[in-house]
Amino acid sequence: xxxxxxxxxxxxxxxxxxxxxxxxxxxxxxxxxxxxxxxxxxxxxxxxxxxxxxxxxxxxxxxxxxxxxxxxxxxxxxxxxxxxxxxxxxxxxxxxxxxxxxxxxxxxxxxxxxxxxxxxxxxxxxxxxxxxxxxxxxxxxxxxxxxxxxxxxxxxxxxxxxxxxxxxxxxxxxxxxxxxxxxxxxxxxxxxxxxxxxxxxxxxxxxxxxxxxxxxxxxxxxxxxxxxxxxxxxxxxxxxxxxxxxxxxxxxxxxxxxxxxxxxxxxxxxxxxxxxxxxxxxxxxxxxxxxxxxxxxxxxxxxxxxxxxxxxxxxxxxxxxxxxxxxxxxxxxxxxxxxxxxxxxxxxxxxxxxxxxxxxxxxxxxxxxxxxxxxxxxxx
Numbered sequence: 001x002x003x004x005x006x007x008x009x010x011x012x013x014x015x016x017x018x019x020x021x022x023x024x025x026x027x028x029x030x031x032x033x034x035x036x037x038x039x040x041x042x043x044x045x046x047x048x049x050x051x052x053x054x055x056x057x058x059x060x061x062x063x064x065x066x067x068x069x070x071x072x073x074x075x076x077x078x079x080x081x082x083x084x085x086x087x088x089x090x091x092x093x094x095x096x097x098x099x100x101x102x103x104x105x106x107x108x109x110x111x112x113x114x115x116x117x118x119x120x121x122x123x124x125x126x127x128x129x130x131x132x133x134x135x136x137x138x139x140x141x142x143x144x145x146x147x148x149x150x151x152x153x154x155x156x157x158x159x160x161x162x163x164x165x166x167x168x169x170x171x172x173x174x175x176x177x178x179x180x181x182x183x184x185x186x187x188x189x190x191x192x193x194x195x196x197x198x199x200x201x202x203x204x205x206x207x208x209x210x211x212x213x214x215x216x217x218x219x220x221x222x223x224x225x226x227x228x229x230x231x232x233x234x235x236x237x238x239x240x241x242x243x244x245x246x247x248x249x250x251x252x253x254x255x256x257x258x259x260x261x262x263x264x265x266x267x268x269x270x271x272x273x274x275x276x277x278x279x280x281x282x283x284x285x286x287x288x289x290x291x292x293x294x295x296x297x298x299x300x301x302x303x304x305x306x307x308x309x310x311x312x313x314x315x316x317x318x319x320x321x322x323x324x325x326x327x328x329x330x331x332x333x334x335x336x337x338x339x340x341x342x343x344x345x346x347x348x349x350x351x352x353x354x355x356x357x358x359x360x361x362x363x364x365x366x367x368x369x370x371x372x373x374x375x376x377x378x379x380x
Contacts, residue, residue: 001375002031004096004103006089006118008110010036010066012048017134017298018109020194022064024368034061035096037069037088039081056092067096079152082113089117090124102127105375110135111167111182112153115160122163128378131160132168132191136295137177138224147180154181161186165378168371170296171317177295191370192319193296195362199274200305202355203282212265213244213345216284218277218299219291221252226290226313226332227261233290233337235263242342246288249280281306286344291315292331300326305358307351311340319361325354 003025007018018034026032042049049072056069071088073081106121106129108114115131122129137147144151161167167188169175175188215234219225227248234246245265252258254270262268272280277299281287287303288311296317300310304325312320313331321328327344329336360366 001105001372001379002101002103003033003375004093004106005032005034006106006108006114007034007036008108008112008114010034010038012045012052013038015109017132017193019062019064020196020364021107021132021367021371023062024194024364025371026064027364028368028372030372032064033096033100034064034066035089035092036066037071037085037092039071039073039085041073042075056095067092082153085113086117086120089114090120093121093125097125104379105129105165107132107371107375111157111160112140115164116156119160119163128165129163130166130168130375130378131164132170133174133178134170134193134295135178136174136293137180138293140178140181144181149181158182158185166374168374171319173317174295189374190319191374192362192367193298194364194367195298195301195305195358197305197355197359197363200278200281200302202305202307202352204307204351205282205285213242213286214247214284215244215286215288215341216247216249216280216303217288217290218249218272218280218303219289219297220250221255221258224292225250226292227258229332229334229337230288230290231261231263231266233334233341234266236334236338237341238263238265242345244341244345247280247284249277277302278306281308284308286311286341288337288341289313289316290331290337296320301358301362304354305362307355309344309349309351309354311337311344322354322357322361324350325357 005018005022007015009015022032022034040049052070058067106118108118108131111131118129161182167186168191170193172190247267249269249272251271253268281303286309291313294316300320303310309325311327314328327340329340
Protein backbone atom coordinates (compact mmCIF):
# COMPACT_ATOMS: atom_id res chain seq x y z
CA UNK A 1 0.00 0.00 0.00
CA UNK A 2 1.27 3.47 -0.94
CA UNK A 3 0.49 5.91 1.89
CA UNK A 4 1.18 9.65 1.92
CA UNK A 5 1.16 11.35 5.34
CA UNK A 6 0.21 15.07 5.36
CA UNK A 7 0.68 16.81 8.73
CA UNK A 8 -0.95 20.15 9.53
CA UNK A 9 2.17 21.08 11.48
CA UNK A 10 5.60 19.54 11.74
CA UNK A 11 9.14 20.31 12.89
CA UNK A 12 10.06 22.85 14.27
CA UNK A 13 6.52 23.06 15.72
CA UNK A 14 6.03 19.45 16.84
CA UNK A 15 4.03 16.92 14.84
CA UNK A 16 6.26 13.97 15.67
CA UNK A 17 3.15 11.78 15.99
CA UNK A 18 2.98 11.86 12.18
CA UNK A 19 6.55 10.58 11.90
CA UNK A 20 5.93 7.80 14.44
CA UNK A 21 2.90 6.56 12.52
CA UNK A 22 4.79 6.72 9.23
CA UNK A 23 7.59 4.60 10.72
CA UNK A 24 5.11 2.07 12.11
CA UNK A 25 3.36 1.70 8.75
CA UNK A 26 6.65 1.40 6.87
CA UNK A 27 7.76 -1.34 9.28
CA UNK A 28 4.72 -3.33 8.13
CA UNK A 29 5.99 -3.22 4.55
CA UNK A 30 4.04 -0.25 3.20
CA UNK A 31 5.45 2.50 0.97
CA UNK A 32 5.17 5.60 3.19
CA UNK A 33 6.34 9.21 2.84
CA UNK A 34 5.55 12.53 4.51
CA UNK A 35 4.66 15.71 2.62
CA UNK A 36 4.99 18.70 4.94
CA UNK A 37 4.39 22.41 4.47
CA UNK A 38 5.08 24.28 7.70
CA UNK A 39 3.85 27.84 8.18
CA UNK A 40 6.54 29.70 10.11
CA UNK A 41 5.74 32.62 12.39
CA UNK A 42 8.23 35.44 12.94
CA UNK A 43 6.90 36.04 16.46
CA UNK A 44 7.22 32.33 17.37
CA UNK A 45 10.79 31.84 16.18
CA UNK A 46 12.48 34.61 14.21
CA UNK A 47 15.64 32.56 13.63
CA UNK A 48 13.68 29.73 11.96
CA UNK A 49 11.60 32.26 10.01
CA UNK A 50 14.75 33.79 8.52
CA UNK A 51 17.13 30.84 8.18
CA UNK A 52 15.09 27.75 7.26
CA UNK A 53 15.15 26.87 3.51
CA UNK A 54 13.05 28.88 1.07
CA UNK A 55 12.85 26.06 -1.48
CA UNK A 56 11.08 22.70 -1.49
CA UNK A 57 13.39 19.81 -0.82
CA UNK A 58 13.53 16.17 0.27
CA UNK A 59 15.32 14.80 3.29
CA UNK A 60 15.37 11.57 5.26
CA UNK A 61 14.24 11.40 8.85
CA UNK A 62 14.39 8.12 10.76
CA UNK A 63 14.21 6.24 7.46
CA UNK A 64 11.19 8.19 6.16
CA UNK A 65 11.42 10.46 3.11
CA UNK A 66 10.01 13.90 3.91
CA UNK A 67 9.08 16.26 1.06
CA UNK A 68 9.43 19.59 2.84
CA UNK A 69 8.42 23.20 2.38
CA UNK A 70 8.46 26.20 4.75
CA UNK A 71 5.91 28.98 4.28
CA UNK A 72 6.46 32.42 5.80
CA UNK A 73 3.21 33.42 7.46
CA UNK A 74 2.09 37.05 7.26
CA UNK A 75 0.97 38.56 10.59
CA UNK A 76 -2.79 39.13 11.05
CA UNK A 77 -3.63 37.70 7.59
CA UNK A 78 -5.21 34.39 8.57
CA UNK A 79 -7.37 33.85 5.48
CA UNK A 80 -4.48 34.66 3.15
CA UNK A 81 -2.12 32.34 5.04
CA UNK A 82 -4.63 29.48 5.04
CA UNK A 83 -5.38 29.81 1.32
CA UNK A 84 -1.69 29.95 0.52
CA UNK A 85 -0.93 26.94 2.75
CA UNK A 86 -3.57 24.82 1.00
CA UNK A 87 -2.41 25.89 -2.46
CA UNK A 88 1.21 25.06 -1.62
CA UNK A 89 0.22 21.57 -0.41
CA UNK A 90 -1.81 20.96 -3.58
CA UNK A 91 1.12 22.09 -5.72
CA UNK A 92 3.52 19.89 -3.74
CA UNK A 93 1.19 16.94 -4.35
CA UNK A 94 1.39 17.48 -8.11
CA UNK A 95 5.19 17.34 -7.84
CA UNK A 96 4.93 14.25 -5.65
CA UNK A 97 2.75 12.37 -8.15
CA UNK A 98 5.13 13.14 -10.99
CA UNK A 99 7.98 11.56 -9.03
CA UNK A 100 6.34 8.73 -7.07
CA UNK A 101 2.93 8.17 -8.66
CA UNK A 102 -0.46 8.45 -7.00
CA UNK A 103 -0.68 7.10 -3.44
CA UNK A 104 -3.44 4.66 -2.56
CA UNK A 105 -4.55 6.75 0.40
CA UNK A 106 -3.89 10.15 1.99
CA UNK A 107 -3.44 10.29 5.77
CA UNK A 108 -3.92 13.84 7.05
CA UNK A 109 -3.13 14.85 10.61
CA UNK A 110 -5.70 17.39 11.90
CA UNK A 111 -8.49 18.76 9.74
CA UNK A 112 -7.01 22.26 10.14
CA UNK A 113 -5.60 22.39 7.46
CA UNK A 114 -4.13 19.13 6.21
CA UNK A 115 -7.55 17.47 6.28
CA UNK A 116 -9.06 20.20 4.14
CA UNK A 117 -6.14 20.09 1.68
CA UNK A 118 -6.51 16.29 1.50
CA UNK A 119 -10.20 16.73 0.65
CA UNK A 120 -9.33 19.07 -2.23
CA UNK A 121 -6.70 16.64 -3.53
CA UNK A 122 -9.13 13.73 -3.15
CA UNK A 123 -11.78 15.49 -5.20
CA UNK A 124 -9.33 16.10 -8.05
CA UNK A 125 -7.51 12.75 -8.07
CA UNK A 126 -10.15 10.38 -6.68
CA UNK A 127 -7.86 9.21 -3.86
CA UNK A 128 -9.50 8.38 -0.50
CA UNK A 129 -8.33 10.23 2.58
CA UNK A 130 -8.55 9.90 6.36
CA UNK A 131 -7.99 12.50 9.07
CA UNK A 132 -6.35 11.66 12.37
CA UNK A 133 -7.61 14.38 14.71
CA UNK A 134 -5.43 15.56 17.59
CA UNK A 135 -6.88 19.02 18.36
CA UNK A 136 -9.23 19.65 21.27
CA UNK A 137 -12.12 22.07 21.71
CA UNK A 138 -9.89 24.44 23.68
CA UNK A 139 -7.51 24.73 20.73
CA UNK A 140 -10.41 25.68 18.44
CA UNK A 141 -11.78 28.02 21.11
CA UNK A 142 -8.52 29.94 21.10
CA UNK A 143 -8.96 30.74 17.41
CA UNK A 144 -12.74 30.64 16.87
CA UNK A 145 -14.04 31.74 20.26
CA UNK A 146 -16.64 29.80 22.30
CA UNK A 147 -19.10 27.61 20.41
CA UNK A 148 -21.43 28.09 18.67
CA UNK A 149 -19.27 30.21 16.39
CA UNK A 150 -19.73 31.41 12.82
CA UNK A 151 -16.13 31.76 11.70
CA UNK A 152 -15.49 31.25 8.00
CA UNK A 153 -13.18 28.31 8.74
CA UNK A 154 -15.79 26.11 10.43
CA UNK A 155 -17.88 25.12 7.33
CA UNK A 156 -14.65 24.22 5.51
CA UNK A 157 -13.51 21.92 8.31
CA UNK A 158 -16.98 20.39 8.67
CA UNK A 159 -16.89 19.45 4.99
CA UNK A 160 -13.43 17.91 5.35
CA UNK A 161 -14.76 15.66 8.14
CA UNK A 162 -17.85 14.67 6.14
CA UNK A 163 -15.99 13.72 2.97
CA UNK A 164 -13.25 11.76 4.75
CA UNK A 165 -13.42 7.98 4.45
CA UNK A 166 -12.82 8.01 8.20
CA UNK A 167 -11.94 10.50 10.89
CA UNK A 168 -9.59 8.92 13.44
CA UNK A 169 -9.78 10.74 16.80
CA UNK A 170 -6.95 9.79 19.14
CA UNK A 171 -9.55 9.26 21.88
CA UNK A 172 -13.29 8.56 21.78
CA UNK A 173 -13.99 11.58 24.00
CA UNK A 174 -12.61 13.90 21.32
CA UNK A 175 -15.69 13.33 19.12
CA UNK A 176 -18.02 14.81 21.75
CA UNK A 177 -15.45 17.43 22.73
CA UNK A 178 -15.42 19.11 19.30
CA UNK A 179 -19.03 18.32 18.30
CA UNK A 180 -20.08 21.83 19.38
CA UNK A 181 -18.12 23.14 16.36
CA UNK A 182 -18.32 20.36 13.78
CA UNK A 183 -21.19 18.06 14.76
CA UNK A 184 -20.89 14.30 14.38
CA UNK A 185 -22.02 13.85 10.77
CA UNK A 186 -19.01 11.77 9.73
CA UNK A 187 -17.57 8.26 10.02
CA UNK A 188 -15.05 7.83 12.80
CA UNK A 189 -12.95 5.20 14.52
CA UNK A 190 -10.73 5.95 17.52
CA UNK A 191 -7.08 4.83 17.36
CA UNK A 192 -4.46 5.84 19.92
CA UNK A 193 -1.33 7.73 19.06
CA UNK A 194 1.90 5.74 19.13
CA UNK A 195 4.31 5.45 22.01
CA UNK A 196 7.77 4.11 21.17
CA UNK A 197 7.58 1.37 23.79
CA UNK A 198 11.01 0.04 22.81
CA UNK A 199 12.62 3.41 23.48
CA UNK A 200 10.57 4.10 26.60
CA UNK A 201 11.18 0.56 27.77
CA UNK A 202 10.47 -0.79 31.23
CA UNK A 203 13.19 -0.27 33.81
CA UNK A 204 12.98 -1.28 37.45
CA UNK A 205 13.59 1.47 40.02
CA UNK A 206 15.98 1.29 42.94
CA UNK A 207 14.67 0.73 46.46
CA UNK A 208 13.29 4.00 47.86
CA UNK A 209 14.69 3.77 51.40
CA UNK A 210 17.20 6.45 52.34
CA UNK A 211 16.22 8.71 49.44
CA UNK A 212 13.31 11.06 48.72
CA UNK A 213 10.38 9.86 46.61
CA UNK A 214 10.77 11.51 43.19
CA UNK A 215 7.79 12.97 41.36
CA UNK A 216 8.23 14.44 37.89
CA UNK A 217 6.05 16.62 35.69
CA UNK A 218 6.70 17.10 31.98
CA UNK A 219 4.51 19.87 30.58
CA UNK A 220 4.84 23.26 28.93
CA UNK A 221 4.52 26.30 31.20
CA UNK A 222 0.94 27.10 30.19
CA UNK A 223 -2.14 27.79 32.38
CA UNK A 224 -3.97 24.71 31.06
CA UNK A 225 -1.22 22.46 32.47
CA UNK A 226 -2.19 23.37 36.04
CA UNK A 227 1.16 24.30 37.57
CA UNK A 228 -0.75 26.77 39.78
CA UNK A 229 -2.35 23.68 41.34
CA UNK A 230 0.65 21.32 41.33
CA UNK A 231 3.16 23.65 43.00
CA UNK A 232 1.05 24.48 46.10
CA UNK A 233 0.02 20.82 46.32
CA UNK A 234 3.64 19.75 46.51
CA UNK A 235 4.38 22.44 49.10
CA UNK A 236 1.50 21.05 51.15
CA UNK A 237 3.01 17.56 51.00
CA UNK A 238 6.40 18.83 52.14
CA UNK A 239 4.79 20.83 54.97
CA UNK A 240 3.25 17.61 56.23
CA UNK A 241 6.68 15.99 56.41
CA UNK A 242 6.50 13.85 53.26
CA UNK A 243 10.01 13.10 52.00
CA UNK A 244 9.60 13.91 48.30
CA UNK A 245 11.11 15.98 45.51
CA UNK A 246 9.51 17.34 42.34
CA UNK A 247 11.41 17.56 39.04
CA UNK A 248 9.79 19.70 36.36
CA UNK A 249 10.57 19.92 32.64
CA UNK A 250 8.92 21.56 29.66
CA UNK A 251 9.14 24.64 27.48
CA UNK A 252 9.12 27.80 29.61
CA UNK A 253 9.61 26.10 32.96
CA UNK A 254 13.11 27.50 33.23
CA UNK A 255 11.93 31.12 32.84
CA UNK A 256 12.66 33.63 35.60
CA UNK A 257 8.94 34.04 36.32
CA UNK A 258 8.40 30.30 36.74
CA UNK A 259 11.52 29.87 38.88
CA UNK A 260 10.25 32.59 41.22
CA UNK A 261 7.30 30.33 42.09
CA UNK A 262 9.45 27.38 43.17
CA UNK A 263 10.15 26.29 46.72
CA UNK A 264 12.32 23.74 48.49
CA UNK A 265 12.41 20.30 46.87
CA UNK A 266 11.53 21.56 43.37
CA UNK A 267 13.92 21.50 40.40
CA UNK A 268 13.28 22.73 36.86
CA UNK A 269 15.04 21.74 33.63
CA UNK A 270 13.25 23.67 30.88
CA UNK A 271 12.77 22.04 27.49
CA UNK A 272 14.42 18.60 27.24
CA UNK A 273 15.22 16.48 24.23
CA UNK A 274 13.86 12.96 23.88
CA UNK A 275 16.79 11.24 25.55
CA UNK A 276 16.75 13.63 28.50
CA UNK A 277 12.99 13.06 28.91
CA UNK A 278 13.59 9.32 29.11
CA UNK A 279 16.42 9.82 31.60
CA UNK A 280 14.18 11.94 33.79
CA UNK A 281 11.46 9.27 33.73
CA UNK A 282 14.02 6.62 34.72
CA UNK A 283 15.08 8.78 37.66
CA UNK A 284 11.48 9.20 38.85
CA UNK A 285 9.07 7.11 40.93
CA UNK A 286 5.84 8.67 39.58
CA UNK A 287 4.63 11.35 37.16
CA UNK A 288 1.97 13.91 38.05
CA UNK A 289 0.00 16.09 35.61
CA UNK A 290 -2.56 18.61 36.92
CA UNK A 291 -3.96 19.59 33.50
CA UNK A 292 -7.28 21.32 32.88
CA UNK A 293 -7.62 20.05 29.31
CA UNK A 294 -5.98 17.23 27.34
CA UNK A 295 -6.71 15.19 24.21
CA UNK A 296 -4.19 12.39 24.69
CA UNK A 297 -1.07 13.42 26.64
CA UNK A 298 1.49 10.91 25.44
CA UNK A 299 3.81 11.72 28.33
CA UNK A 300 1.48 9.69 30.57
CA UNK A 301 1.86 6.64 28.34
CA UNK A 302 5.61 7.19 28.05
CA UNK A 303 5.92 7.31 31.83
CA UNK A 304 3.83 4.17 32.35
CA UNK A 305 5.75 2.44 29.58
CA UNK A 306 8.94 2.92 31.63
CA UNK A 307 7.19 1.33 34.62
CA UNK A 308 6.07 4.19 36.86
CA UNK A 309 2.52 5.15 37.91
CA UNK A 310 0.94 8.45 36.93
CA UNK A 311 -1.48 10.84 38.62
CA UNK A 312 -3.70 12.91 36.33
CA UNK A 313 -6.95 14.86 36.35
CA UNK A 314 -10.35 13.77 35.11
CA UNK A 315 -9.86 15.62 31.80
CA UNK A 316 -7.72 12.82 30.35
CA UNK A 317 -9.44 10.21 28.13
CA UNK A 318 -10.47 6.73 29.22
CA UNK A 319 -7.88 5.00 27.04
CA UNK A 320 -5.08 6.43 29.22
CA UNK A 321 -6.62 5.27 32.49
CA UNK A 322 -4.68 2.05 32.70
CA UNK A 323 -5.67 -0.04 35.69
CA UNK A 324 -2.98 -0.12 38.34
CA UNK A 325 -0.95 2.58 36.64
CA UNK A 326 -3.15 5.69 36.54
CA UNK A 327 -4.79 7.55 39.43
CA UNK A 328 -7.46 10.14 38.52
CA UNK A 329 -8.34 13.19 40.63
CA UNK A 330 -10.78 16.09 40.07
CA UNK A 331 -9.46 19.11 38.18
CA UNK A 332 -8.33 22.11 40.24
CA UNK A 333 -8.55 20.22 43.55
CA UNK A 334 -5.38 20.68 45.60
CA UNK A 335 -6.61 18.48 48.44
CA UNK A 336 -7.51 15.55 46.20
CA UNK A 337 -4.22 15.82 44.32
CA UNK A 338 -2.25 15.86 47.57
CA UNK A 339 -4.12 12.78 48.82
CA UNK A 340 -3.43 10.94 45.56
CA UNK A 341 0.29 11.80 45.62
CA UNK A 342 0.53 10.63 49.24
CA UNK A 343 -1.28 7.39 48.38
CA UNK A 344 1.01 6.67 45.40
CA UNK A 345 4.05 7.25 47.61
CA UNK A 346 2.84 4.65 50.10
CA UNK A 347 1.68 1.84 47.83
CA UNK A 348 3.67 -0.64 45.76
CA UNK A 349 3.06 -0.98 42.03
CA UNK A 350 3.78 -3.64 39.43
CA UNK A 351 5.71 -1.49 36.98
CA UNK A 352 6.37 -4.35 34.58
CA UNK A 353 2.65 -5.09 34.26
CA UNK A 354 1.85 -1.41 33.71
CA UNK A 355 4.45 -1.26 30.94
CA UNK A 356 3.00 -4.35 29.23
CA UNK A 357 -0.50 -2.80 29.22
CA UNK A 358 0.84 0.30 27.47
CA UNK A 359 2.58 -1.88 24.89
CA UNK A 360 -0.65 -3.77 24.18
CA UNK A 361 -2.47 -0.50 23.50
CA UNK A 362 -0.05 1.99 21.95
CA UNK A 363 3.09 0.26 20.66
CA UNK A 364 4.12 1.00 17.04
CA UNK A 365 3.24 -2.57 16.06
CA UNK A 366 -0.28 -2.40 17.53
CA UNK A 367 -1.21 1.07 16.27
CA UNK A 368 0.44 0.50 12.90
CA UNK A 369 -1.56 -2.68 12.37
CA UNK A 370 -4.84 -0.93 13.31
CA UNK A 371 -4.14 1.84 10.80
CA UNK A 372 -3.07 -0.64 8.15
CA UNK A 373 -6.26 -2.68 8.58
CA UNK A 374 -8.45 0.41 8.34
CA UNK A 375 -6.66 1.72 5.25
CA UNK A 376 -6.93 -1.69 3.53
CA UNK A 377 -10.64 -1.76 4.29
CA UNK A 378 -11.11 1.70 2.78
CA UNK A 379 -9.16 0.92 -0.38
CA UNK A 380 -10.92 -2.39 -0.97
